[in-house]
Amino acid sequence: MADISKYRDFFPPKNPDGTNIIDLESHKFVKIWQGPQHPGITGNMSLELIIQGDEVMECKTHVGYLHRGFEKLMERRKFIQCFPLVCRIAVPEPDFNEYCFAATVEELAGIEIPEAAVWMRTLILEMSRLTSFLMHLGGQSGAFGLGVVAQWTNYVRDLMLDRFEEISGGRIYRMHMPPGGVRGLTPDGFDARMEETLRTIEDVMKDVDTTLFNNAVFKRRSVGLGYIDPAWVDLYGITGPNARAAGVPKDVRKDYPYLKYPELDFDVITAKDSDIYTRTDLRRREILLSIDLIRQILAKMPKTGEYMAKMPNVLHWRIPKGETYIRSECTRGEYGFYTVTDGSGYPRRVNVRGPSYTHAVALMERMAIDCNIADTAGLMLSLHTYPPEIER
């Protein structure tokens, strides 16, 4: 039998920075595209993978399939016209865009919003977090072939969308936080229906715990995979659950308290193993924390009162020259808006800082190297990224 060992080398030589030296002409490598239409990719983006055998040697993230130029569009719209636009930047949790945009505009214009509106915004953001995590948990499970969890979590997510519909009339895009306050408070009987929904979610979470977190296949595939070194947190700009699972207690809700979070009782959830299993488990604990926070908010928030500040005529609204950056903690990490005004009736520049920008590009390109091709979908999902906020 012919000796083929001289034609086969296990790993390609590496550059000084640790990346693999790829020579596509050598026919030892195959280039494949994962995405832009692929169940293992969050939204429409693609990974250009170079593989040898079944191991990824190089990964490049490609975005641009959802580019609508939001930041540019806002420059030619009055401040109030930007409000229905910003929610579309991140589909599964649009409310963080609305809050950050409204908060920057209010700060630059010197508007203070009523107490009831502050509580209402806190409630909506927390409900949005819970809804988004439920969707993510199903996706993470599905990436490892366990589709049933996605069916359950999407069912309870739908119950949450019913609650959003009660509040605002909108299910996906709530558009409830215009600059100056909120569009309304909770309707009659909302608390009881919310409590029922939260109990249903808790029941489903018990099933998810048994089915997913004690599942032998999920454990074997996710434990030890996709390790994020705590030293990478600042180097790659990692925030949110990805950082907290590496033991770095970064949470905007605690570090830079906004809205009514200082009045709520909670601790930052951290873990230490920093692999996919740990990150998924941390998000499960975040869901339970969100349920607790929603109960606390409903118990404390006023049910009546002013919810909109007195606003100038929004069609002739000019905001003095200035710039500010306001951040909030979304499900994926630090979400912020940097708004620059020039004294006119239009924003000079609005820049959206989404956590996916760092997680899905620089970090994913690093983490995919030497990973098995079958695991890239799970790895991608475990970083919890949404492409629209990368390309805006």
Add this chain to the structure above:
Amino acid sequence: MKALIERLEKKFRVTDPVMQRADETFFTVDKADAVALITHLREREGFTHLSFLTAVDWLEDGKFQLTYLLNNNAMKADVGVRVFLDRERPVMESVHHLWKQAATYQRELKEMFGIDFPGSPRIDEPFILEGWHDIPPYRRDFDTKKYSEETYFPRPGRTTHDPADYMKQKLYPEE
């Protein structure tokens, strides 16, 4: 925060500090000092997290403003470092050696504003737009409305209403 600005003013050409909030200050630094100042903030002052890097086009003044927002999580404070570039020759030193994600921001700025960062990895590769030959689209002199009217055509039977008129009728009917 005041003490920090005073310390920086002694070492670098820092001007125009604006304390936006107790935990957020913006200031301008001379282009030649910028990377040295950012490195100093990262290495000596604990501003280890780069929240974002973006640009603002001041077309009337012929300048681009780069904003580096650095965060110190121990101090719970942010600084926004403004650097002004000449709009005719927008070139800036890269900071990709300090933060890995900076290369992505710089690649986007090259594509969207035409600001060059020589030496930054994959700086000339398209990031979002493929096959774009017009001027960088996030510049103020790029007219999105004119572009879409020239590139696409209106569908017959569609009418356009001015949203401002509609809002005036709904919100301020008595005016």
